[in-house]
Amino acid sequence: MLTVDVHNHFAPPEIIAAARAGDGLDGLRVEVVAGQEYMVHRQGFRWPIEPTFYDLEARLAAMDARETDLAVLSLAPTLLMYWLADAAEAADFALLANNALATFAAGSGGRIVPVATLPMQDTDAAVAELRRAVTGLGMKGAQIGPRMEELGLDHERVRPVLAEAARLGVPLILHPYNVGKRAGLERFYLSNLIGNPLESTVGAAHLVFGGVLDELPDLRVVLMHGGGYLPYQIGRLDHGHHVRAEAKGCALEPSAYLRRFWYDTITHAAAPLRFLVDQVGADRVVYGTDFPFDMGGGPAGEQLGGVKLDDADRELIYGRNAVDLFDLRTEA
Template identity: 90%
Template structure:
């Protein structure tokens, strides 16, 4: 059974080297605690820098250990850098990342499939970089946040990027990002435990209620972390659409758009994953791990254990859907 992990992350060695030298972009620096390197953001967030983020041999060995045939690789979302004030610096950073990731993938024998990062501060630059990444670097799509700082995905500054992805026929992975504090979620790591699924849900809701999915019928979108709360609270969105004037910006009730998205498997339990498949269909669920972050999921067999899905659905989720979604060659 082919396994394609659509949710795992990369960090360019050039960025890590700058942080190690104390001269990282946006104040990034590396600290070592008990022999473990940590990337430290000036906003307060820190995360362990595992060799698999930047070392190809370590990455391929980890894929073998997890029985992963192919990995669709995206930038660590903590490095999206949408908050940089200088749009030219953001554009330069995106080009550096995309070229580094394309080169990283080129040495993998086809086992790593790269998707781009985009300088979303500058709409024109983001559109141009998406086009370059796909047509010149051979990337299979892009990863963007479910918001662009304070702007929702239905904002007029974001829509041209979505339209270009639809025109190019490539999917966009929507991944939450956060390097500072989230009000009310400061303790217990709730900034991630609750904040990340919440951001995915809000991003999807903006796309639905803002009419973006009506405007761009060919747009393909992948929601991380099981789609956040969207599949599980869709009835509430439907009710709001019926009774609230503010929620009538879409042509159909929100549940009609559930299958406009693909959803990764990271739910951390079989019951919600089985429910997700029942809501959206096995053909809209793709295997993901969030590797090498500690909030990730395990190998595909481990994630599907207890879901009671049949072999056909398991094969779709493990890799078949991703082959179709990202236009991969079947192995």
């Protein structure tokens, strides 16, 4: 059965080398603790640097071990760099990251499918880089955050980027990012455990309530981490749309837009994954792992093993949905 992982990450070797040398972008540096390298952000967040982030041989070996045929690869979201004050520096970084990822994928024999990162601080630069990445580098879409710092995805500065993705016919992966503290979520790693699904939910809600999905009927959006809380609290959004004037910006009730999104399988439990499939349909669920971060999910058989699915639905989730969504027929 064809297996396509749509949610796994890459770190450019150049960025890691600079951080090791003490000259990392935005103050990035590498620390070694008990033999393990960590990327450390000036804002406080740190994450282990596994060779699979940047070493092609290690990545392909890991894919083999997980019985993954194809991997849709995106930049580690901690490196989105939307917080850089210098828009030109952000554009240069996106150029470097996308070129590095394209080179990485080119050596994989077609098994790694790259998607772009964009300098969202500058709308025109982001649109231009998306166009270059898709038409020049052959990338199959882009990964963006569920917000651009303080701006929601329905903001006028963000909409041209979404419109360009729709025009090009490529999907956008929405992935939370955070390298600092989140008020009220500082302890117990809640910044990730609760904060990441929350951000995905807010990003999706902005697209719905802001009328973006009405305006861009061809826009395709992939939500990570099982869609955050969106599929599980959609009734609350519907109710708010009915009773609150502030929530009437969409043409239909929010539940009507659930199938405008695709959702990865990372729920870390069989029951919510089964609920997700029932709620949105097997044709809107795609296998993902968040590899190689420690909060990632396991191989497809492990994630879906406890979920009752017929063979046709299992085949869709394992890989066929991703083939259609990212136009991977040649690779498949």
